[in-house]
Amino acid sequence: MFASLSRPDSLAQVAVARTRVAFSEFRYRKDREIFGENEPADYVYQVATGAVRSYKLLSDGRRQIGAFHLVGDVFGLENAAVHRFTAEAIVDTRVRLVKRESMELIAENDVLVVRDLLNVTTSNLQHAEDHMLLLGRKTALERVAAFLLEMDRRLTQAGFFALPMSRRDIADYLGLTVETVCRELHHLHDQGILGFLSPNQRQIVLLDREKLAHLSL
Numbered sequence: 001m002f003a004s005l006s007r008p009d010s011l012a013q014v015a016v017a018r019t020r021v022a023f024s025e026f027r028y029r030k031d032r033e034i035f036g037e038n039e040p041a042d043y044v045y046q047v048a049t050g051a052v053r054s055y056k057l058l059s060d061g062r063r064q065i066g067a068f069h070l071v072g073d074v075f076g077l078e079n080a081a082v083h084r085f086t087a088e089a090i091v092d093t094r095v096r097l098v099k100r101e102s103m104e105l106i107a108e109n110d111v112l113v114v115r116d117l118l119n120v121t122t123s124n125l126q127h128a129e130d131h132m133l134l135l136g137r138k139t140a141l142e143r144v145a146a147f148l149l150e151m152d153r154r155l156t157q158a159g160f161f162a163l164p165m166s167r168r169d170i171a172d173y174l175g176l177t178v179e180t181v182c183r184e185l186h187h188l189h190d191q192g193i194l195g196f197l198s199p200n201q202r203q204i205v206l207l208d209r210e211k212l213a214h215l216s217l
Helices: 010-019 100-107 111-137 140-155 167-174 178-190 209-216
Strands: 023-028 033-035 043-049 052-057 063-069 086-089 093-099 194-196 203-206
Touching: 043 100, 052 167, 063 111, 063 167, 093 100, 111 140, 140 167, 140 178, 140 203, 140 209, 167 178, 178 194
Parallel strands: none
Antiparallel strands: 023 093, 033 086, 043 093, 052 063, 052 086, 194 203
């Protein structure tokens, strides 16, 4: 069902062309909640435009971001009846959604849908494992380097990528302080590994991917 998650229109194409499942589209302003932790997981979502963050609030009040969902990404697919994370729009965002119950009914008779759902689940599991390793075993510089490589892979167009998320978001994703994230980014800039293309330093070009990859190991 989600054979080509990199295509922004994949969920819509599946709903209209193959499964005949009705899908809806909703717009969310920046920082608006899409769904909350422990709310019923009745729908599966896909980012059409914009970006989404999934996070948990820890017992001490800190926020831990588990994933960033970019254009084409599917999120909110749970193996339980409720959501484990809260999802919010990072910027003004448009999402598509399909009822989970409808997908499950189709999966009972369509092996391709089962395969695609398995691909989504496997991809999410791999990301969770990689993120756990990043938080538990990497230094601050290694975490920032790994994040930049991830964004380069997922966002780069015309030789640069524009980060939709703030430095606070990045810090909460990497388990660092905002000051540490800023310091390491400027360190990489001073080393000639990356360049900033805008005053707000969100448009980034990687000048030495090989060196950055070595730092992320």
